[in-house]
Amino acid sequence: EPEVTQTPSHQVTQMGQEVxxxxxxxxxxxxxxxxxxxxxxxxxxxxxxYNNEISEKSEIxxxxxxxxxxxxxxxxxxxxSTKLEDSAMYFCASTQGMEPQHFGDGTRLSIL
Amino acid sequence: xxxxGLHLPTLxxxxxxxxxxxxxxxxxxxxxxxxxxxxxGKGPQFIIDIRSNMDKRQGQRVTVLLxxxxxxxxxxxxxxxxxxxxxxxxxxxxxxxxxxxxxxxxTRLLVxx
Numbered sequence: 001e002p003e004v005t006q007t008p009s010h011q012v013t014q015m016g017q018e019v020x021x022x023x024x025x026x027x028x029x030x031x032x033x034x035x036x037x038x039x040x041x042x043x044x045x046x047x048x049x050y051n052n053e054i055s056e057k058s059e060i061x062x063x064x065x066x067x068x069x070x071x072x073x074x075x076x077x078x079x080x081s082t083k084l085e086d087s088a089m090y091f092c093a094s095t096q097g098m099e100p101q102h103f104g105d106g107t108r109l110s111i112l
Numbered sequence: 113x114x115x116x117g118l119h120l121p122t123l124x125x126x127x128x129x130x131x132x133x134x135x136x137x138x139x140x141x142x143x144x145x146x147x148x149x150x151x152x153g154k155g156p157q158f159i160i161d162i163r164s165n166m167d168k169r170q171g172q173r174v175t176v177l178l179x180x181x182x183x184x185x186x187x188x189x190x191x192x193x194x195x196x197x198x199x200x201x202x203x204x205x206x207x208x209x210x211x212x213x214x215x216x217x218x219t220r221l222l223v224x225x
Contacts, residue, residue, distance in 0.1 A: 043213075045214065048212050095211060101146075101211075103155035104155050
């Protein structure tokens with residue numbers, strides 16, 4: 001069964017540094033997402049991406065965040081200057097539309 | 113506003129018993145609902161979904177019930193097994209431009225042997 005893959009599984013970064021989280025969505029999916037989950041809390045929507053542009057973003061997704069789909073397979077989330085409060089699990093998801101979103105196993109981002 | 117919440121943060125059941133996990137949602141415009149299971153260190157895993165034109169849907173050992181009148185969603189797991197131990201999230205989705213999911217705060221299911 002096709003799955004969403006994310007790399008790295010764990011990223012440790014100094015505060016103020018840039019990080020790029022990578023995802024390979026399911027190949028025939030059209031909608032791509034990033035979500036965040038702070039330890040012990042619920043999963044929060046960050047951004048959705050469709051037709052090579054952001055279709056919606058949350059208040060969390062400020063100017064420090066950006067997403068990109070540089071080729072036909074990868075989908076990346078960049079945090080330009082990380083803060084301590086960016087420490088969380090970041091999940092990528094994809095879907096064909098009004099169907100269940102499929103999630104990767106996440107990247108644990110630790111900001112020191 | 114948009115919010116999806118859960119009544120019980122932790123549910124402990126005996127192996128073999130049935131489990132019921134509840135969820136309340138506040139946005140009457142939501143038209144698609146999904147239950148996810150999340151095991152430690154893993155991403156949310158799809159369990160079952162239901163659209164707003166239905167009030168019940170059954171899968172293998174799982175049933176989702178939707179009561180639109182009181183904006184309530186439940187997940188029933190029959191003959192609960194140790195492998196069912198996880199955190200369960202309900203999520204709602206509106207047929208808007210992005211199909212983003214709004215998650216509830218989760219219920220931890222503990223299965224006692």
